[in-house]
Amino acid sequence: MKKISEIHFERMNMMCSTFESNSKDDKLYLPEYEISKEINEMIKLIDNPTQSDFHRIEELIKNIDKIEHHNGSQWYDYKIHLNALLGENGFKSSII
Numbered sequence: 657m658k659k660i661s662e663i664h665f666e667r668m669n670m671m672c673s674t675f676e677s678n679s680k681d682d683k684l685y686l687p688e689y690e691i692s693k694e695i696n697e698m699i700k701l702i703d704n705p706t707q708s709d710f711h712r713i714e715e716l717i718k719n720i721d722k723i724e725h726h727n728g729s730q731w732y733d734y735k736i737h738l739n740a741l742l743g744e745n746g747f748k749s750s751i752i
Contacts, residue, residue, distance in 0.1 A: 657699045657709075660744050664737060665699065671734045672696055684726040691716050692734055699741065710747040713738070717751045 659665045675689035695713055702709055717735060725731070735752045742749045 657702050657705050657741070658745050659699070660741055664741070665696075668692070668699075668734060668737050668741075669696055671730055671737070674730060678726070682726065684724060687720050687723055687725040688727075688731050688734070691720050695738065705745055705747075707747070710742060710745070710749070713742065714749050714751055 672689060672692040675685045675692055679685035679689050695716060698709065698713060717738070721727075732752070739749055739752050742751075
């Protein structure tokens with residue numbers, strides 16, 4: 657998947673690591689870690705994303721709101737970064 661910049665994607669990975677670290681003390685971070693990890697893997701592995709790939713990412717983000725999770729400012733920042741990346745790839749999302 658086309659990245660805005662390596663620094664931008666590194667920030668997304670850093671947020672994922674923070675969710676993982678925080679989940680050891682607060683289980684409400686666990687869904688954010690699991691979802692961000694899955695999405696970041698998709699970004700790394702998919703060279704030519706399809707509409708189906710974009711919809712899968714959007715579905716993951718929307719489904720986390722159906723369960724209890726931390727939902728703090730860093731999660732919102734992750735979604736802002738993801739929204740920008742999706743836009744860079746030509747997908748207009750509604751995740752934020």
